[in-house]
Amino acid sequence: MYDIAIIGAGPAGSTLARLLAAKYRVLLVEKRNLLAAEQTAAGSKCCGGLLAPDAQKVLGMMSLALPQEVIVGPQIFVVRTIDLQQDCERYYQRFYINLDRAKFDGWLFSLIPPAVDVRLAAFCKSIQQVDSHFVLDILQQGKHFRERARVVIGADGAGSMVRKQFFPVDKKLVVYSAVQEWFSVPEASPYFSVFFDSRLTDFYGWSIPKEDSLLVGAALIPRQQTLERYKELKSKLAAYGYPLQRAQKKEGALIVRPRHAPRLTALPPGIALIGEAAGWISPSSAEGFSYAFRSALAAAKALEQGLDGFVPRYQKETAALRLNICLKNLKLPFMYQPWLRKAVMASGLAAVKVIGQET
Ligand SMILES: Cc1cc2nc3c(=O)[nH]c(=O)nc-3n(C[C@H](O)[C@H](O)[C@H](O)COP(=O)(O)OP(=O)(O)OC[C@H]3O[C@@H](n4cnc5c(N)ncnc54)[C@H](O)[C@@H]3O)c2cc1C
Structure with a gap:
């Protein structure tokens, strides 16, 4: 019998396992084979791979420094913000680190001490509560295995099986469909771009240079002509001069947008969610790494004092994170309400004047 079973070895799960x-x-x-992903980028999560200052800060708090091989070019200093609907644009200074997401996950996974039992390419199909413990049904290489644990932590991302099975439906935890393509480009763009157009989505689209590729994607309202709207975005971007001729790869993922702080209490008391599975992600920018790390740290702290009654302690440890989500939600109208966004952009507040691109 294990003390704790963690489902998912993304940034949240790998961090918690290490701690x-x-x-x-x-x-x-973990359902992916992370060792293979580290070398070949196969099975990598669909992601922009930008490490924001908040995530850099938490890595620093955990005394972790990024290895060189996780970083990719170019490093970007400004974000080009384009309102496609109202035909205006601005540049803003940003301090991201451009990452290879597959290698980032592989590096976080490599920090897990050997004392942790890891099952890779193993899909956790379901979890049953039996007396005071949980039985996990795991599918690995076509075979079913059962494992028992006293506590289960769902770190299984936006589509979380653990959340679906044990947590009441939360209508304010909206799950978007993200579509992203990799285009080969003759030269790297010096900007990370974000695109707003409420006719296509009430969230946003992006383009991110990654070595000799340009990633173009959007977070779209599910089941509302997702692919058609993505295509429309691309044709608008082509008209803006984005070179979107040769797509090398198309990928997709779910992305959570929490409209209030996550609810953490489930019916069986020995179960909790961390990372995006819980809804720990910025509802304004979809930055998720810092939230994955911070929620893993909070869960580790709550579990330090024992397994019994850890969920209320976890709840307490995430007070600052919950306030953060509420504040980000208050910021939403300034980014996503077309007339307010136009006013903010027109004011030029905090904008950078890019030489030759003055508007
Ligand atoms: C298109 C896109 C772009 C993004 N760009 C950025 C960005 O640039 N910067 C940023 O900070 N955030 C970004 N995010 C958000 C970020 O990717 C997530 O918030 C972050 O990865 C959450 O970490 P996590 O560990 O909670 O979940 P995940 O990284 O999703 O990890 C969950 C893990 O669980 C595994 N898993 C799932 N179900 C099972 C199961 N049943 N059994 C076994 N294993 C399972 C998965 O394989 C995965 O490894 C982006 C998200 C999307 C969709």
């Missing part, structure tokens, strides 16, 4: 290894018998179950 709990010394104190508990931990099982980590």
